[in-house]
Amino acid sequence: MSIGKGTIVALVAGMLIAASTVSTGFAAAKPAATDVRFGMQDQATRFVVELSEPVGFQIFTLPDPYRVVIDMSEVAWRLSGETANVGRGVVSGFRYGLFRPGTTRIVLDVNKPVRVKRSFLLPPSGDQGHRFVLDLEPVTPATFDDEARLTAIETPASALEKPPEKPSQTSSVEKSAGFSPDMQVRKPPVPDMGKAAARVGPRVVVIDPGHGGVDPGAIGHGGTREKAIALAAALEIKEQLEATGRYKAIMTRDRDIFIRLRDRVALARDAGADLFISIHADSIGSAKVKGASVYTLSENASDKEAEKLAAKENKADIIAGVNLAQENPEVTDILIDLAQRESMNEGARFANMLIGELRRATGTLQKSHRFAGFAVLKAPDVPSVLLEMGYLSNPTEEKNLKSKAHRRKLAVAIVQAIDRYFAHHDQLSRS
Numbered sequence: 001m002s003i004g005k006g007t008i009v010a011l012v013a014g015m016l017i018a019a020s021t022v023s024t025g026f027a028a029a030k031p032a033a034t035d036v037r038f039g040m041q042d043q044a045t046r047f048v049v050e051l052s053e054p055v056g057f058q059i060f061t062l063p064d065p066y067r068v069v070i071d072m073s074e075v076a077w078r079l080s081g082e083t084a085n086v087g088r089g090v091v092s093g094f095r096y097g098l099f100r101p102g103t104t105r106i107v108l109d110v111n112k113p114v115r116v117k118r119s120f121l122l123p124p125s126g127d128q129g130h131r132f133v134l135d136l137e138p139v140t141p142a143t144f145d146d147e148a149r150l151t152a153i154e155t156p157a158s159a160l161e162k163p164p165e166k167p168s169q170t171s172s173v174e175k176s177a178g179f180s181p182d183m184q185v186r187k188p189p190v191p192d193m194g195k196a197a198a199r200v201g202p203r204v205v206v207i208d209p210g211h212g213g214v215d216p217g218a219i220g221h222g223g224t225r226e227k228a229i230a231l232a233a234a235l236e237i238k239e240q241l242e243a244t245g246r247y248k249a250i251m252t253r254d255r256d257i258f259i260r261l262r263d264r265v266a267l268a269r270d271a272g273a274d275l276f277i278s279i280h281a282d283s284i285g286s287a288k289v290k291g292a293s294v295y296t297l298s299e300n301a302s303d304k305e306a307e308k309l310a311a312k313e314n315k316a317d318i319i320a321g322v323n324l325a326q327e328n329p330e331v332t333d334i335l336i337d338l339a340q341r342e343s344m345n346e347g348a349r350f351a352n353m354l355i356g357e358l359r360r361a362t363g364t365l366q367k368s369h370r371f372a373g374f375a376v377l378k379a380p381d382v383p384s385v386l387l388e389m390g391y392l393s394n395p396t397e398e399k400n401l402k403s404k405a406h407r408r409k410l411a412v413a414i415v416q417a418i419d420r421y422f423a424h425h426d427q428l429s430r431s
């Protein structure tokens with residue numbers, strides 16, 4: 001079978017899926033993925049996922065860079081050891097995780113254009129359980145493009161199961177985080193910074209743990225994943241912020257799930273956020289570099305490293321196998337209008353206060369406040385900053401960021417900076 005961009009292979013083990021999703025009023029146990037392996041089969045690269053039961057799946061390919069995306073009904077990952085033969089054949093790397101409620105995504109990075117030669121589910125036999133099998137074979141770039149053009153059909157939203165109704169605790173965040181592929185930023189820019197003074201009730205701070213689900217973010221010296229550290233830190237910040245009674249803290253995600261960059265921005269705007277803080281931890285080639293740094297939005301980057309970092313952070317949707325050809329270009333273009341200037345200035349003001357607190361608490365980089373075109377900081381009416389808490393590539397800092405005590409210290413500094421920022425606002429509105 002050949003397949004290109006926008007083409008979908010959908011196979012559903014109908015009866016078994018139907019049986020497993022019968023609503024009983026109890027949360028049914030999810031199918032488990034227990035092993036993943038790569039191998040060669042004739043000229044094809046074979047990818048196998050061992051499963052506790054059959055699942056529905058869809059496969060599509062993407063260019064720039066070449067990727068193969070497998071969406072499955074949500075599975076629990078119970079891989080025992082190291083994955084054998086990563087980098088075998090055409091596959092140079094892979095990742096997996098929750099893409100949206102009800103859908104697990106696996107992204108295979110391939111080092112050349114490929115087509116799906118075969119994909120199928122195997123029933124148990126001998127000592128083998130259920131298996132998902134995918135065979136990939138190389139094609140020329142021209143063939144890849146041709147097939148994409150010939151078979152360019154509208155991608156159905158999903159042939160998989162409907163996302164299950166979530167318990168109310170997480171549903172509001174996830175609903176407003178927007179899993180509709182066509183979600184647009186809806187509100188017009190509101191450049192009136194006097195709104196903070198006029199408002200009643202607690203200030204709204206949106207905390208955005210970077211990455212998540214199929215996008216692990218940076219990988220640390222000892223294998224720590226940025227997505228997990230960012231979530232743990234964000235939860236700590238939320239707790240401390242709300243303990244003051246002065247703030248309403250809203251998370252863009254509160255579990256290990258992928259969220260598009262534009263949906264993070266949209267959530268902040270829909271929530272009428274007074275401040276948006278995206279939480280990250282970087283990793284670079286040198287194990288020596290350590291310290292926190294804070295970034296704000298700018299058309300022109302302050303320096304090469306900031307520009308590179310923004311490019312890396314802006315790749316989250318590509319990492320997660322989102323088809324950017326179907327996206328509104330507004331997200332990836334950094335066009336800054338006048339309405340945004342005020343928010344940018346406010347963001348920069350907060351960044352400086354945050355640097356001050358962090359320098360006292362945990363230490364920062366030399367050049368600690370820098371700017372570049374970060375897509376996640378683009379809400380025109382919400383002052384936004386991106387915090388890199390430190391470097392997971394530095395063994396000491398990785399150890400620190402894994403410790404709850406250290407994250408608590410960071411959160412204290414962040415809450416202090418937020419207090420100072422809004423105190424400054426109150427002063428301005430009184431004078």
Ligand SMILES: [Zn+2]
Nearest residue numbers: 210217280281
């Ligand atoms: Zn990051």
